[in-house]
Amino acid sequence: MAHLPVLAGPTIDYLVTNPEGVYIDCTAGGGGHLAMLLTKLTPGARVIALDKDQTVLEHTRERFERGRVDFVHADFRDLRAILDELGVDAVDGILIDLGVSSFQLDEPERGFSYHEDARLDMRMNREQATSAWHLVNEWPEEQLKKILWTYGEEKYAPAIARAIVQTRNKGEIHSTLELVEIIKSAVPARYRREKHPGRKTFQALRIAVNGELDALQAVLPQALAVLNKGGRLCVITFHSLEDRMVKLFFQEKSRSCICPPQQPVCTCRHQAELQIITRKPVVPGEEECEYNPRARSAKLRVASRL
Numbered sequence: 001m002a003h004l005p006v007l008a009g010p011t012i013d014y015l016v017t018n019p020e021g022v023y024i025d026c027t028a029g030g031g032g033h034l035a036m037l038l039t040k041l042t043p044g045a046r047v048i049a050l051d052k053d054q055t056v057l058e059h060t061r062e063r064f065e066r067g068r069v070d071f072v073h074a075d076f077r078d079l080r081a082i083l084d085e086l087g088v089d090a091v092d093g094i095l096i097d098l099g100v101s102s103f104q105l106d107e108p109e110r111g112f113s114y115h116e117d118a119r120l121d122m123r124m125n126r127e128q129a130t131s132a133w134h135l136v137n138e139w140p141e142e143q144l145k146k147i148l149w150t151y152g153e154e155k156y157a158p159a160i161a162r163a164i165v166q167t168r169n170k171g172e173i174h175s176t177l178e179l180v181e182i183i184k185s186a187v188p189a190r191y192r193r194e195k196h197p198g199r200k201t202f203q204a205l206r207i208a209v210n211g212e213l214d215a216l217q218a219v220l221p222q223a224l225a226v227l228n229k230g231g232r233l234c235v236i237t238f239h240s241l242e243d244r245m246v247k248l249f250f251q252e253k254s255r256s257c258i259c260p261p262q263q264p265v266c267t268c269r270h271q272a273e274l275q276i277i278t279r280k281p282v283v284p285g286e287e288e289c290e291y292n293p294r295a296r297s298a299k300l301r302v303a304s305r306l
């Protein structure tokens with residue numbers, strides 16, 4: 001299934017302030033947002049597209065006219081260094097659309113899907129050494145429980161972590177469907193009948209394998225530093241922890257004084273660097289969620305460089 005870009009219209013409308021400017025899509029994925037972005041820019045604009053997944057990047061590169069976009073296989077956590085390498089000092093818009101693309105979910109051998117049997121992998125960057133196999137077979141029970149709890153918000157985290165460890169004590173856990181069976185054995189029957197019981201565990205493992213929250217934490221200050229005045233940063237999140245991180249970053253950088261509230265006179269000389277454009281996150285309407293269920297948990301936040 002082709003990847004349907006989430007909140008594409010509002011995102012690109014917010015992102016583009018200068019049709020001749022420099023733009024970076026940090027998460028090219030299937031190129032949905034990228035294609036829409038190009039329709040708003042003049043041929044003189046410069047567009048850079050990153051993805052840490054080489055397979056996805058190559059597939060998407062073929063969709064676009066040669067020379068129109070600079071495709072770079074890179075992790076956006078290295079944003080500043082990537083732009084330095086390309087000789088770009090500053091940009092007018094930065095898009096970060098987090099999570100996994102349909103392209104990755106639809107390739108069974110990547111191990112992202114709990115519907116298809118595959119080796120436990122889930123690495124977006126296949127050059128990375130650590131895969132889901134390592135977490136499932138080698139991480140201590142406590143650590144597994146913690147990620148299922150925090151990244152997956154999985155209420156049966158303790159039982160699932162225990163079942164994983166008990167199973168692997170008898171022999172290695174190889175595949176996605178083996179893991180699904182272990183999860184099913186650890187949760188009540190009622191839970192198995194609601195949504196797919198592997199959903200939250202797979203999400204947690206994917207976030208941990210790919211260091212998704214660390215990458216977001218690392219990129220936000222770099223994004224701010226490379227934005228031109230008036231340039232926009234648009235971030236689409238699918239997880240409450242990610243959204244909170246973006247919200248707090250925007251709040252902190254948009255405050256002109258960070259003195260303690262009880263202090264009568266400002267001494268911090270802190271200056272606001274961002275203006276928040278979306279006081280509340282933009283969320284998809286019912287119609288979008290109906291034709292693209294993946295959009296359901298999406299939240300778009302936008303800020304502008306002062």
Ligand SMILES: C[S@@+](CC[C@H](N)C(=O)[O-])C[C@H]1O[C@@H](n2cnc3c(N)ncnc32)[C@H](O)[C@@H]1O
Pocket residue numbers: 003004005006026027028029030031032033034050051052053056074075076077097098099100101124215
């Ligand atoms: C939700 S998809 C993006 C979809 C895209 N906006 C579209 O419209 O087709 C997220 C993409 O970001 C990539 N990605 C995730 N974390 C990344 C990171 N830290 N650096 C670079 N790419 C990343 C994933 O490999 C995936 O292809």
